[in-house]
Each structure stands twice: as structure tokens, then as C-alpha cells.
Amino acid sequence: xxxxxxxxxxxxxxxxxxxxxxxxxxxxxxxxxxxxxxxxxxxxxxxxxxxxxxxxxxxxxxxxxxxxxxxxxxxxxxxxxxxxxxxxxxxxxxxxxxxxxxxxxxxxxxxxxxxxxxxxxxxxxxxxxxxxxxxxxxxxxxxxxxxxxxxxxxxxxxxxxxxxxxxxxxxxxxxxxxxxxxxxxxxxxxxxxxxxxxxxxxxxxxxxxxxxxxxxxxxxxxxxxxxxxxxxxxxxxxxxxxxxxxxxxxxxxxx
Amino acid sequence: xxxxxxxxxxxxxxxxxxxxxxxxxxxxxxxxxxxxxxxxxxxxxxxxxxxxxxxxxxxxxxxxxxxxxxxxxxxxxxxxxxxxxxxxxxxxxxxxxxxxxxxxxxxxxxxxxxxxxxxxxxxxxxxxxxxxxxxxxxxxxxxxxxxxxxxxxxxxxxxxxxxxxxxxxxxxxxxxxxxxxxxxxxxxxxxxxxxxxxxxxxxxxxxxxxxxxxxxxxxxxxxxxxxxxxxxxxxxxxxxxxxxxxxxxxxxxxx
DNA sequence: CGTCCCCTTGAATGAAGTCAATACGCGTGG
DNA sequence: CCACGCGTATTGACTTCATTCAAGGGGACG
Numbered sequence: 001x002x003x004x005x006x007x008x009x010x011x012x013x014x015x016x017x018x019x020x021x022x023x024x025x026x027x028x029x030x031x032x033x034x035x036x037x038x039x040x041x042x043x044x045x046x047x048x049x050x051x052x053x054x055x056x057x058x059x060x061x062x063x064x065x066x067x068x069x070x071x072x073x074x075x076x077x078x079x080x081x082x083x084x085x086x087x088x089x090x091x092x093x094x095x096x097x098x099x100x101x102x103x104x105x106x107x108x109x110x111x112x113x114x115x116x117x118x119x120x121x122x123x124x125x126x127x128x129x130x131x132x133x134x135x136x137x138x139x140x141x142x143x144x145x146x147x148x149x150x151x152x153x154x155x156x157x158x159x160x161x162x163x164x165x166x167x168x169x170x171x172x173x174x175x176x177x178x179x180x181x182x183x184x185x186x187x188x189x190x191x192x193x194x195x196x197x198x199x200x201x202x203x204x205x206x207x208x209x210x211x212x213x214x215x216x217x218x219x220x221x222x223x224x225x226x227x228x229x230x231x232x233x234x235x236x237x238x239x240x241x242x243x244x245x246x247x248x249x250x251x252x253x254x255x
Numbered sequence: 256x257x258x259x260x261x262x263x264x265x266x267x268x269x270x271x272x273x274x275x276x277x278x279x280x281x282x283x284x285x286x287x288x289x290x291x292x293x294x295x296x297x298x299x300x301x302x303x304x305x306x307x308x309x310x311x312x313x314x315x316x317x318x319x320x321x322x323x324x325x326x327x328x329x330x331x332x333x334x335x336x337x338x339x340x341x342x343x344x345x346x347x348x349x350x351x352x353x354x355x356x357x358x359x360x361x362x363x364x365x366x367x368x369x370x371x372x373x374x375x376x377x378x379x380x381x382x383x384x385x386x387x388x389x390x391x392x393x394x395x396x397x398x399x400x401x402x403x404x405x406x407x408x409x410x411x412x413x414x415x416x417x418x419x420x421x422x423x424x425x426x427x428x429x430x431x432x433x434x435x436x437x438x439x440x441x442x443x444x445x446x447x448x449x450x451x452x453x454x455x456x457x458x459x460x461x462x463x464x465x466x467x468x469x470x471x472x473x474x475x476x477x478x479x480x481x482x483x484x485x486x487x488x489x490x491x492x493x494x495x496x497x498x499x500x501x502x503x504x505x506x507x508x509x510x
Numbered sequence: 511c512g513t514c515c516c517c518t519t520g521a522a523t524g525a526a527g528t529c530a531a532t533a534c535g536c537g538t539g540g
Numbered sequence: 541c542c543a544c545g546c547g548t549a550t551t552g553a554c555t556t557c558a559t560t561c562a563a564g565g566g567g568a569c570g
């Protein structure tokens with residue numbers, strides 16, 4: 001088993017980035033992920049109010065989001081899930097809530113039996129630590145969203161969200177040459193930043209005009225990271241990364 | 256040891272509400288809480304960027320909040336902490352972030368050694384479960400805030416926040432006769448809802464004029480809960496409560 | 511080749527912010 | 541005791557940013 005990083009390993013990669021795991025632990029977790037993994041098409045609903053939860057969903061590839069539909073038909077996205085993300089640590093809590101988790105793109109999803117994961121974690125304290133940390137990071141991201149949505153201009157909100165997504169993609173090795181996939185429509189971005197898609201559009205145009213980034217054909221390219229970070233008042237501390245963006249993209253090629 | 260519910264027990268009370276704990280576990284947790292507990296005055300900073308964290312803070316009594324100061328001097332509150340709440344599961348993460356946790360009122364705070372708590376949890380899987388659940392609930396609250404700040408009118412935002420705080424107070428037995436302490440200024444409410452205190456004031460006036468609630472002398476009284484819930488589009492599912500508000504207030508008096 | 515989804519643009523409306531001023535309660539100290 | 545300062549609540553007039561409404565353009569795909 002090489003140190004390469006195939007799709008199934010993105011979660012493990014993230015976890016061991018902060019907490020060393022034994023080989024046995026990594027293998028056990030990967031085995032659990034592989035046990036019940038399969039492809040789904042875009043827009044597939046993974047979990048919805050009243051749905052009988054079949055387990056915890058881990059994204060191996062592709063994007064998903066968590067949203068609530070309001071009475072007036074508007075959609076509010078409260079989280080994006082990227083490759084390697086655990087979508088619903090809170091399956092059982094979520095089942096009673098008015099929220100939906102759905103794929104945005106075609107994706108590969110592992111469905112993990114919750115008690116089995118809990119058992120594995122109990123047998124391996126480092127794994128408990130790592131998963132605990134992962135969920136605390138998710139909570140920190142959530143707080144950053146609360147802040148972002150509440151207190152910035154449209155331009156800043158979009159910029160902040162893009163900074164975050166860019167670094168999260170980098171964290172799982174999906175940034176190359178200053179760009180990464182970003183399979184979101186302006187509706188998605190707007191629904192996540194509490195803006196209309198129209199205003200999102202105008203904000204994006206400004207960001208492009210300023211030469212900070214380009215976003216086309218579902219691909220985000222950062223042209224001026226420092227300026228973007230400055231504009232967005234983006235403090236990456238909450239993502240718990242150890243390294244600068246763009247320095248890790250090719251690690252898989254070193255083997 | 257009776258079944259009464261003194262201040263130090265509020266966390267335990269909340270935990271066992273969802274997850275049965277053995278007497279030994281409750282005692283162990285309470286002992287840990289009592290080991291290093293003390294009174295603090297209002298506005299005391301518990302944790303701040305760069306501060307060497309001394310442990311995890313648990314509020315035994317009093318209110319606290321977590322906020323970020325923006326460059327332009329505005330304050331954004333991202334969380335309120337009520338009696339029985341754990342303020343910073345993420346101490347170590349938080350220490351690197353630009354956030355502050357500070358008391359709002361005079362309070363009693365237990366400082367729990369993080370490794371010791373982790374050790375206790377590892378020895379008692381039910382405790383791990385319960386604490387895990389508690390932190391997932393905190394994350395759900397955070398998502399609700401993201402939603403609240405992003406998508407509702409000023410009046411609805413305030414109403415939603417007050418609904419949440421009211422139920423959370425009820426959960427730890429601090430609601431009596433349809434009212435509870437609410438030691439927040441209109442600045443606090445505004446900073447939490449992403450509104451100016453001026454606009455908060457106008458929204459509050461409307462809520463009072465509609466006969467839904469009164470809020471004076473640091474005390475919140477709900478006059479028309481169904482109407483308030485309806486206005487706020489408040490879905491209590493995310494708080495993970497089993498009972499209706501107002502039915503538990505006097506449990507401590509039954510001994 | 512038409513339809514659907516997504517992006518773009520313009521003009522009018524509206525909710526919340528800003529600025530400014532006043533009022534009130536409360537603790538401190540003259 | 542009263543004067544003062546401070547934090548909090550309230551009110552009014554004006555401004556600004558984002559929404560809403562309306563319409564048009566472009567690309568993918570059946």
C-alpha cells in the first residue's frame with residue numbers, strides 16, 4: 001500500500017493531517033468506508049426530514065449541500081460538503097429537522113453504519129479524537145458562516161465563501177495551479193450567502209473586474225490570493241490548516 | 256444525594272435528558288465540574304485569541320457569549336451560552352481564532368481539564384455519547400443561527416432568537432410562569448441577529464405591540480407562544496427537546 | 511431546432527443602516 | 541443630597557444596499 005491518495009482516502013488524509021493514526025486504524029476506517037459505497041447522480045437526496053436514516057454519509061467524490069426550504073419557496077443552504085467530508089454526524093438529530101442533504105454533482109458516497117463507527121472509535125481513542133476534531137472543525141465553519149452571512153457586503157460574503165471552499169479543496173489535494181473545481185451555480189452561492197442570484201452575479205462581476213479571481217465553466221481560479229483574503233477579511237484559522245494554499249496539490253505525484 | 260437540581264447539576268441534567276447516565280458517571284462528572292469552579296464578574300473574558308487555554312469552560316450560572324470584533328469596531332455575536340452550557344469544546348481550535356468568549360452577567364464557571372474530561376469520557380462510553388450529542392446540538396443551533404441571520408426580517412430574527420433562548424432556559428429549569436431571565440441588552444440582541452441596536456429596538460416594539468411578549472427589566476415574558484412561533488417560523492426540532500415549554504419549570508420543587 | 515437552465519442587465523422598490531438628538535435609570539462622588 | 545457621567549432605550553430624517561420585477565442572451569442537450 002503506497003502513500004498515494006485515491007478517492008476513498010480523502011477523509012483519512014484529512015484526519016491524519018491533524019492526528020496521527022496507526023496503519024491499522026487507517027485500514028479499518030477505509031474498510032468501513034468501502035463496505036457500502038456507491039455512485040449517485042446529481043441532485044440525489046441523501047437525507048430528508050422523516051427519512052429513515054440508513055447510516056452516516058461520507059462523500060468520497062463530488063459535492064453536496066445541506067439546505068432548508070422556506071415556506072415562501074426560497075432555499076437556504078447552510079453547508080457545503082466536499083470530497084472527504086462527513087455530511088451528517090447528526091443523522092439522528094437531523095432526521096427530526098426540516099433540513100435536506102442532497103448531492104450537487106454526481107458523486108460517490110459511503111454509507112457508514114453509525115453504531116459500527118462508534119464501536120470502532122471506542123476501540124481506538126485516536127480515532128475518536130480525530131473524528132471529534134473533524135466535527136468541531138465543521139462547527140467552526142458553521143460559525144464562520146453565521147458571521148459571513150450576517151456582517152459583510154455581498155462582495156465580501158462571496159469572496160469569503162470562495163476563500164473557504166478553495167482552502168477546503170486544497171486540504172484534500174484538489175487544488176492545482178491556483179485553481180479548483182467549483183460546481184456551484186450562482187443560485188447555490190446566493191442561497192449560501194443569503195443573497196439573490198442576481199446580486200450574486202453583480203458581486204462576482206466586481207470580483208472578476210478587480211482581477212481577484214475568475215470563475216467559469218465550473219472552475220475557480222484565484223489570481224490574487226492576498227488581495228482576496230484582505231477583501232474578505234478571511235482568517236483561515238478556523239479551518240485548522242497547517243500549510244499555505246497551493247503547496248500541497250501535487251503530493252500524490254511524488255510516489 | 257437527592258434528585259434535586261442545584262446549580263452545578265444543570266449540565267448533567269441536560270445530558271441525562273437524552274442519554275441515561277449511571278450514578279457513578281453523574282457523580283464523576285459533577286466532581287470534575289466542582290473541582291475548579293468559581294465566581295466571575297460580568298464582562299470577564301474567559302478565552303481570547305492568543306490566550307493560553309486553561310481548560311474547558313462550563314457555565315454553572317450566568318450568561319456568556321462568543322463574539323468576533325470586526326475591523327470597523329462592530330461586534331458579531333455568534334453564540335450565547337446559558338447555565339449548563341459548555342462554552343468551548345473547541346478550546347484548542349479557538350485559541351488560534353479571532354474569537355472571544357466573555358461573560359455577560361456575573362457567573363459561576365467550572366474550568367475542566369480537557370485531557371481529564373477526555374479520559375473520563377473514554378472510560379465511560381455513555382458519557383462520550385452524551386457529550387458528543389451535546390456538541391452536535393450546539394452545531395445544530397449554530398446552523399439555525401446561520402439560517403436565522405440570513406433569511407428573515409428583523410422582527411422574525413428577534414422572535415426566532417427569543418424562542419430559542421426561551422426553550423434553552425426551559426431545558427435547564429429556568430422558566431417559570433411563562434417568563435425567564437434574559438440579561439441581554441438590545442446591543443447584544445442586535446449583534447447576534449446582525450441588526451443595529453436601533454433596528455432591534457423597533458422590531459422589539461412591534462413584537463410588544465402585537466402582544467406576543469414583553470421584555471423589560473432583563474426579563475422575558477411570553478404572552479402568545481403559538482403566535483410567536485408562527486411569526487418566527489420556529490421549528491424547535493433542532494434543540495432536541497422532548498417536552499413542551501413550561502411543563503418542567505418546577506421539577507426541582509417536587510423533592 | 512426548440513427547450514431548459516443558467517447567466518446577465520436595467521429600473522424601481524423597500525428594508526435596514528446611518529446620523530443625530532433626546533430621555534431615562536443608576537451608581538459615584540462632590 | 542444633588543450633580544454628573546455612563547450605559548441603555550427611544551424617536552425621527554435621510555441614505556444605501558440589496559431585492560424585486562422584467563426582459564434578454566447563450567449554451568447544453570434531447
